[in-house]
Amino acid sequence: MTAPALSLPKQVAQHREVMLNLLREVAPESAKWVEELRGRRRRKPTVVTIGETNRGKSSLVNALLGQPGLSPVDADVATATYLVFGHAEQWEARACYPGQLAPVPVDLSQLVNWVSAAHELPEGQLPPRYVEVDGPVELLTNVSIVDTPGVGGLDSVHGELALEAAASATALLFVVDASAPFTVGELNFLRNVGDRVETVIFALSKMDAYRGWRQVLEANQGLLRDHAPRFADAVFYPVSARMFEMAAKAPNPDAVAMLREKSGVPALAEAVQELVIGKAAMLAEANTLRAIGTSLDEVQVQLSAEARALTTGADEAKVLRERKEELTAQRKSSTRGWQVKMRTETQRCRMENTHEVSREMRDMQTWFRQAIDAADKDKLAALPGEVDVALQVVSRRISHSVGARLNRIGETVLAGLFTRDELAVLQAQYARNGQPPVVLRTPEKRPGTSEDKLMVMMGISGGVGLGKLATMPLGIFGAAAAGTLGVVVAPVTIVLGLGAGWWIAKTRKHAQEKQHMKTWLTDAIADARSTLDQMVADQLIQAEQELSLALDDALGKRIAAIEEELREVDKAMRLGATERSKRLQQVNKHLAEVGSGKERADELLSRIRSAKVRPAGASSPAQGTSAAG
Incomplete structure (x- = not known):
């Protein structure tokens, strides 16, 4: 009789433990990091209610x-x-x-x-x-x-x-x-x-x-x-x-x-508990698998380097020394080609964002002018609140695009500096440290006087301190994608208009007539555009400075790592033939385990993403849940 197939959660748990045991053997520090990360996963899931008015x-x-x-x-x-x-x-x-x-x-x-x-x-x-x-x-x-x-x-x-x-x-x-x-x-x-x-x-x-x-x-x-x-x-x-x-x-x-x-409320509450919490547990397991994948990428690079040292020690040492000299020259060069590339990309980002702000504000003004023309008295009175919400929506679009473009800068410059294997090692190092290399500092806060209130409400919010460049795989701390070696720049969250529409509406005298409302709208959007342009420009200047320091630090880390690899090559070259052969056999075994483990993790992640979790007993229209999960 064949044994019953394991459920997906049990398969994930089983593979997680197998891979953790492997990491404990070959990379204890990485294993400890994954376990700590899993221990911090207790963040509660969130259910957001959505619905039309009434x-x-x-x-x-x-x-x-x-x-x-x-x-x-x-x-x-x-x-x-x-x-x-x-x-x-x-x-x-x-x-x-x-x-x-x-x-x-x-x-x-x-x-x-x-x-x-x-x-x-x-x-x-x-x-x-x-x-x-x-x-x-x-x-x-x-x-x-x-x-x-x-x-x-x-x-x-x-x-x-x-x-x-x-x-x-x-x-x-x-x-x-x-x-x-x-x-x-x-x-x-x-x-x-x-x-x-x-x-x-x-x-x-x-x-x-x-x-x-x-x-x-x-x-x-x-x-x-x-x-x-x-x-x-x-x-x-x-x-x-x-x-x-x-x-x-x-x-x-x-x-x-x-x-x-x-x-029907108790049945709905039960579904929320079972479906959402069950799905959240699987997503937490997916994050654990991604963290394991990050560590396995680093281990694979290190084992491959060790295998080369055990087979072609002198050649491997020569390659490492040449690479160290190349990176040292990059770091010391007065021209620093990577800095020129970074500044070029940042300038392009600045121009793209300027055009986007202009387009978004123009589209918003057009939309609201048409809304004013079609509005009755009640709709007209509600428009300042709608403008407030629209300012938030637009500012978040700009925020996300700034983050995406900073991502692109980081990817472009780092990909030009480091090989794929070197990026895998750097990503794992920064992920384990828990502190990204770039933190955009919160600007000095101005006193909360009445003259400053509009600027406060139109200021940088939503956690400027979260605007960080982090060389780690997407998904380690909840990002959407997985299985990539790309670099992530967490978005610089520039949230304009938390109360901008409200404040302008409260502090400016305007009549309810449509033409007066259009004049008010033009002034409000012009103020918002000016402030948003300045905020984005300031953040890009700061991001460029922080990125430059982070890249220099990454070069230093990689040079130090090469020096450590050279010491390991020297040790391998002093081993006897028998001992070297035995060690090579063990390294190749671990490499095979890492390769198959990564493939299995990718397969399980794909199944988690497509899994449908239903609460027990969901069998009738009055007791069930969406199949969308």
């Missing part, structure tokens, strides 16, 4: 948390601020301005003031990027839940903000209601999000209010097959937040249990 999204979040009224329901006019719910022993909240200002404690009774433009912010406060709310909720011990602003619709600039949130989520909780099938905006959003997120859970809300919810559900499934085929086999969770809230007022425990079960 779909019952915030009510459903409150029901999942068992806290009616916690997340403000259908705030009159949402801002770009979103809510992040986490676990704590006692309820606490804070408004967050990442990378710029210290968090500000928030009274839960005033939460709506921080997330709705229809309510005044507490006196002297600025709009936050997000508000963290922590409390003693069992569901939140294993997962964080993000409630995104829904005003404006998924086919507006708020939809782009939702796409951005989706990109960093472990899973999406996509909320539609039972009043009617998917809108065009919802279907377009699902088409766009298909390549950005692994897992989507669908919730059909307000099913108690609409008797025809089953027909709507069937229509939604048909629309997904036609317009978003990736989710064609999705299973929906019909839910009623209102019914779940009614359970708290039921006359007896039996009625409480019945209402809660019929609400």
Whole structure:
């Protein structure tokens, strides 16, 4: 009788231990690093709720948390601020301005003031990027839940903000209601999000209010097959937040249990737990496999060098000495060709970013001028908030493009300096150190006077300290790709407009008439463009300086490594023939194990990426989850 096939998680765990044992034997330092990295993987997965206005999204979040009224329901006019719910022993909240200002404690009774433009912010406060709310909720011990602003619709600039949130989520909780099938905006959003997120859970809300919810559900499934085929086999969770809230007022425990079960909320919560946490565990294992792959790349280079030393010692020593002289000359040269190349690439990056900022701002102004022409009184009043969100979206696009172009500079210059094998060793060294070679320092903070507030809100945020060049494989610390030897420059996060639209709207007098609004819009976008141009230019200047120092340091590290390799070659040449043959046999055995281990790791990573994780018992439309995972 043949043994039953191992499940994918067990296969991954088995291969992980085999490779760790190999690393413990041939590279103990690397094995220790992988184990430490795996020990730090306890970061909770994140579920981001997405939905159009009035779909019952915030009510459903409150029901999942068992806290009616916690997340403000259908705030009159949402801002770009979103809510992040986490676990704590006692309820606490804070408004967050990442990378710029210290968090500000928030009274839960005033939460709506921080997330709705229809309510005044507490006196002297600025709009936050997000508000963290922590409390003693069992569901939140294993997962964080993000409630995104829904005003404006998924086919507006708020939809782009939702796409951005989706990109960093472990899973999406996509909320539609039972009043009617998917809108065009919802279907377009699902088409766009298909390549950005692994897992989507669908919730059909307000099913108690609409008797025809089953027909709507069937229509939604048909629309997904036609317009978003990736989710064609999705299973929906019909839910009623209102019914779940009614359970708290039921006359007896039996009625409480019945209402809660019929609400569908417990089934959805169970799916969130099982599906998301299960998927997160597999993604964590994937990161462990990538870290092992990084170490195996380095070990393979070192074993290959040792094999050459044992077979052609004198020739290998000659090659190493020539390479050391070449790199030393590169480092000492007054012209430094690599610096010239770096400056050329940086200048090209600067021009490309200038053109991109100009195009983005021009397109945004055109879009809003058309929106003003078509707006009624209420739409006109809401436009400043929409401009605020659009400024955030545009600034993040620019931020990502700056990061991508800095990536290209690093790849171009480093690829010209080092061989593929040398890059593999450098990547592993920097990954183990945990500190990238380039850290863009936060600029001096100006006093928070009223004159400075606009600049603060339009300043560099989101963690300028995260703008780092790191020579490590993509995916080691959660990047998207894997199995490459390319170099990564983590994006310089330049987030313009955390409150720019809000501040300009509050500090400039403008009438509601359309022509006055167009004048205000022109001024606001001109201010934003000027500030963004300056921020990008400053960051590129700093990045060039830091990159130059990092490359010089990398050259020094490689020269030192060559000197160590020369000492190892000298030792190998002094070995007797028998001992040398025995050692060569062992090195070749390890090389074969490394090669097959890397192939197996790549195969398992591919299977993890395509794996579909379902919660146990998902068998009916009322209890299931998306097949998108």
